[in-house]
Amino acid sequence: MLSPKYDTKTLEPKWNKIFQAPFFFSSSNTSVKKKYSILMPPPNATGILHSGHALFITIQDILIRFNRLKGFNTIWTPGIDHAGIATQNIIEKNLHKNGITKESLGRSLFIKKTYDWVHAKTSFILPQMRNLGASANWDKIRFTLDHAYAATVSSAFVSLWNNHLIYRGERLVNWDSLSQTAISDEEVSHDPQQGTLFYISYKIHNSSEHITVATTRPETIPGDTAIAIHPSNTHLSHLLGKYAIHPLWENRLLPIIADNYVDPKFGSGVIKITPAHDLLDFEIAERHNLQKITIFTQTGMLNSNCLEYSNLDKNIARNIILQKLQSLKLIKKNHSILHNVRISSRNGSPIELLISKQFFLKTKDLAINALNTVLNNEIKIIPSRWKKVFEHFMTNIQDWCISRQLWWGHRIPIYYKLEDINPNNLENLSDSKILSIATASTENLEKKYPLEYRQETDVLDTWFSSALWPISTISYSLSLEEILQYYPTSVLETGSDILFFWVARMIMLGTYFTKKPPFSTIFLHNIIRDAYGKKISKSIGNAIDPFDIINGNSLKNIQLKLQTNSTIDESNKILTEYQNQFPNGIPACGVDGFRFGLSTLCDKGNSIKLNIHHIVKHKAFLNKIWNASRYILCNLNFQNISPLYIHEAHSRLSIEDLFILSKLQHCIKKVNKNISNFQFSKAALALQKFFWHEFCDWYLEISKLKLSNMTTKNILLKILIDTLKLLHPFCPFITEEIWETIPITVSYCSSSYIPQFNKKLLNPNAEKMFALIQNIISSIRYTCHSYNIQTIDKKNINIYLTQSLNYDLINSCKPIISHLTSFSNVNIYPNLNSLDVKTPFIKNSNIDYTIEIQIDKSNIPFEQTQLSRQIKKINNEISFLSNTLNETFLSKAPISIINKKKEKLNKLIYEKNIILSKKTFLTT
RNA sequence: GGUCUUGUAACUCAGAGGGAGAGUGCCACUUUUACAAGGUGGAAGUCGUAGGUUCGAGUCCUAUCAAGACUACCA
The missing domain is CATH 3.40.50.620 (HUPs)
Structure with missing residues (x-):
């Protein structure tokens, strides 16, 4: 028997333990x-x-x-x-x-x-x-x-x-000087940052002229080997072929060259070329046969090529070089500029381009x-x-740079034959020499022949x-x-x-x-974001721990977590939100609630906004399932329940039986289709709609009148079992728990078979007829609400059918209407002739029926206001529809649409007449 | 800069030519024994903006604005 309360905290650990058994979920090779x-x-x-x-x-x-x-x-x-x-x-x-x-x-x-x-x-x-x-x-x-x-x-x-x-070669690679390893292009991200663009004046060799170069990186000046302008730059073209004097070292001359890559409109229209530390400069250097001077060490210091600036951290060197240029009065101006800085997506540190020997995978x-x-x-x-x-x-x-200068990883299975080579000098060997002594082997040659072979020290990229x-x-x-x-x-x-x-x-x-x-x-x-669509980030501290939702958590604990993970401003902001939404802390949703709620968020949108409130609300559905199951299981006498040959007993099925079995088929179809198409929210919501708003709201309520009926019991059980199976992929725990409680089920829900769509149980006619019953019930409820009729006053109600509707069928639903509207006496008449005009009644009409609710005393002014409102609304609709039905529409629109609109217009006019006659009745 | 996605109720999203839908939230009523984590009813939308195609446009086309993603580059 199911416990009265749905308690995830006892139920889920129980099933987790069972799921750990070795036979669970193992697959078979045979x-x-x-x-x-x-x-x-x-x-x-x-x-x-x-x-x-x-x-x-x-x-x-x-x-x-x-x-x-x-x-x-x-x-x-x-x-x-x-x-x-x-x-x-x-x-x-x-x-x-x-x-x-x-x-x-x-x-x-x-x-x-x-x-x-x-x-x-x-x-x-x-x-x-x-x-x-x-x-x-x-x-x-x-x-x-x-x-x-x-x-x-x-x-x-x-x-x-x-x-x-795979080849090994000397290339310009992305160098992460924090982790001290090469990384691939994909691991570099671009971060927009505010920087300064400096305009630096260079003297022209053997001339009194100057040329102004714009750069954001003065610290790379020691590595410059040329100055470039755009070929069409007529102002400066006379300098082509001449040399500029290096601003730090007068004995170094920089050729002035022309290259299409230079944007004449950006900065001063002149760039300095640092081939060893910039990809495009590298390409220009290749085109123009320029020298490439490496100036950075692997740790981000300036190297010996920088003479008096060597052994300085690049940021310190930058300031010293700027001071030097300032003292030489070479800085013409500077302004701030927003530019993209290449950073490591791993640790956020700036990435330098560095020429080094690496292994590459040819990807073309x-x-x-x-x-x-x-x-x-x-x-x-x-x-x-x-x-x-x-x-x-x-x-x-x-090409993908696959070598990493790390220890933690797969060491590259390349073995260098030592012979006459100094094992400590491998780094400096030429590409061709390396190729001649390198062997790739799945066997550890160094271990086997320690004197002859040395394994490559680099490891492979994790990816x-x-x-x-x-x-x-x-x-x-x-x-x-x-x-x-x-x-x-x-x-x-x-x-x-x-x-x-x-x-x-x-x-x-x-x-x-x-x-x-x-x-x-x-x-x-889609990528998970916070409830407001913000990217989850450690620095903002808006990460949501799934287990806070699954197990629940107090505001105090959440506050503690926030304080350790984010800034005071941010954590206060987030905490206030929590306090507003969950004054008593986050309630425990359980794994099932979390999974189901999350599923309903997996839709076509651009991102998944992880809204805890939304998940809490959807968890209520599982509570509904729990309680509905309790109702069903408490009311079934399993000794008499036989296998469910429901489709063979059509003739004995009532309208609500046919309705719910037909709706079940729609549900089965939707769940199957939407999971297969990865539309998880649609599948989950279809299940929720069926079970809650079709099964519980209608069938289950009606079943209270018919609990002695074997067919009703059968159907209750069938719907429950089928729903559990359909729900199982979303909520494995609750479904197993309920499954276990049902005496006629065997084994586990997880090892059963998903219900099959059965076309024979589809019944559009029953759905249509039942929709009419639902409609009658809704309009009775609505009328009672708008006229404020108390339950105690709900005695007599007359329903007059106005068309050739199935009187027998609707008449047979009298107990249902009575049960769901609380009227003790429901009368159904096949036509309007018997409409009572003498006693006080509240009436509500449409094309299919008129309902009359008997009351002790009528409130004529109130009723008249109600009726006037209805007439106003209906008049608007009629005039709109009449305008639509103009000549061009009638000549061009398809017949079916024309008929549909005409039919609707007639219906509206009919309803208007009933309301008018009622109004007349009230005033006389 | 290029490519792509998304703008529909306060919020999250369905709808893909034939008068606007769901859930949440909100308001009102409701403790009836499966469930108040419930039930019943209601209010709430110029379908981002402007054009166009069409008898008819959330729906198709064009422009535009906004948000987002990816990608390239910024000396």
Whole structure:
């Protein structure tokens, strides 16, 4: 028996425990069932579970449970990503607090420490994911840095190397001087910042002339090797071929060149060229054969090429250089300017471009193949607008810098043959020399031949291993044949923010290695924002902890959290909002309430606004289900309940039976269709509308009159069971709990079968007739409200049917009308002839019927006002409709529309006449 | 700068040629034994703005404004 109160806090832990059993949710390699597979995006090892995780778990679990209920052999592979830079940063920071550097610890000890830390971290986030009800294959959990995964990564690398798709070369790369590693183009973001544009005067060699250069980065002047103008710049073209004198060192001369890239309208129309630290300057230098002078060290200091400015931090050097230029009176003017600064998307530190030796993946051919899988619809991207974004990215893609100067990650499986080479001098070898001594190998050659080989010290970009997720997760302990059983996967579900980082690269490498795209559908969910549509950000402190909603939380605790995470202003603002909305703290919604509420927010919009109030409100639906279930289960005598052969007993079914069974079919259809189309809010809302506003509000209320009727009991139970199944993907816990309480159900709700749409139970006619009953009841209620008729006065009501409506059917609904309107005596007449004109009655008419409510004393002035209002409204409608029915309309509009409008006009005129006659009656 | 998305009730969103819909919030009534986390009823919208196509436009077209996303670049 269900407890009187729906209590998520006892119910959900109970089922979580049951769900942990090994047989739950495991898939079978030998199953004959069709498979349905999803790759779970592995959260970062550093992460704590946030609303973004909760969202993807909710969506993917809905898909998995739904398809499991449809009879598929589901596989959902969970895991953790080692998150190279992010993890290493944290560990190093922790070490620094204790005055330890990673170098003093040594590489292997550092890695061991990191492993331990990651292990501790993940033992926290993984159970949280499970507690959200995620019915994943927890027996197949992967970590992107464990041995088996590493084997896949190194064999992939070796294969790409041997096929010349990976090369090592000296290139201009994005350098993160905080983390001291190269990063890929995708990891750089542009941040608009206020800066200063300086106009600096350069003397022309062997001339009295000057040329003015505009720059925001005077600290890079030591690296300048030329001055450039636009070819069409007639004012300055006479200087082409001459030299400008370097402002810091008079003995250095800078050639003045012309290049189309210079914008003559920007600044002074003259730029300085710093080839070693700017991508476009680099390209100009290539075109004009200019020298490239590197001036920064890997830690962001000026190097020895900067002579007296060397060993200075670049920001300090900037000021010193500015002072020097000032003293030489070379700064003509300056003004502030808003410009984009390239920063690391990891840690926000400015990114320098630095020439260095790195490993690159040639992406051109891989990208073409990957793009083709999308263009020829082997992979479908939903929402489709991302297809164009994807195409743009793939056609403009540059080679991917995959090496990182870190310790935490997959060490690149390249081994250098030492022979006559000094192992400490590898960095300075030319590209061709390196190529001649480098071998890619899945076997650790350094370990095997320590005197002959030395392994590359760099590790791979985390996203390189993530790109192999589809292959690695599947190939873990399987043979190639088995891999192909699970590959390609059915759906990839993730946020659009990692379309390039992850999704694109999985397609490139997956397609390359298996000749098949790794998934057939990509569903990109919207990004979660706060209730006001603001981006969730750590600095604002508007992050919402899903468990605050799931378990509830007091305002005091929330205040504490806010104070540690955000500024005073922000936390006060957010707290005031909480106080207004939840004076008693956030109520506990449970995992089910959270998931269901979140589902109703997953619609087509641009973002998901995580409004706690909205979730709390939708949780009320689960309470409704709980209570309706209690009503049904308390009133059924299960000894007499037989299997439900309802469709075979049509003739014995009443109008409300036919109505609700027909509505159930609509609901089944909608839930199926909308989940299949990733329209989760539509599916959830369709369920809510059906169960609450069609089943509970109408059928269940009516059933109170008919609890001795076996068919009614059967239908109550059938609707409950079918709804539980449909609801299960959204709310796994409450559905299992209720399921368990129903004596005739077997096993678990999660292992049942989703109800099938049954066309035979669709009954538009019954829906139409029942809608009329609903309409009669509503208008009686409305009339009672507007005339303020108390329950105690609700005695006699007469209903006159005005058309050839099914009198017998409506007459048979007398008890229903009585029950739902509280009138003790309901009379139904087949025609208007018997309208009573003598006793005081309140009347309400439309084309189908007139209702008469008997009252003790009528309030004639009030009634007349009511009637006048009605007439005014109806007159407006009539005149509008008459205007529409003009000559051009009649000659051009389709007949069906014309008839519809004419019919409506007639109806309005008819209703108006009834109201008028009533008014006449009242005045006489 | 380019590409894309979105503007409908106070809020969150449905509707995709034939007189504007839901939920929340608001107002009124309501403790009737499944449920007050409930029930009943109501008020509330120039469908961003301006043109156009059409007998007829939230719906199609053009322009424009606003918000947002992605992407490029800013010396």
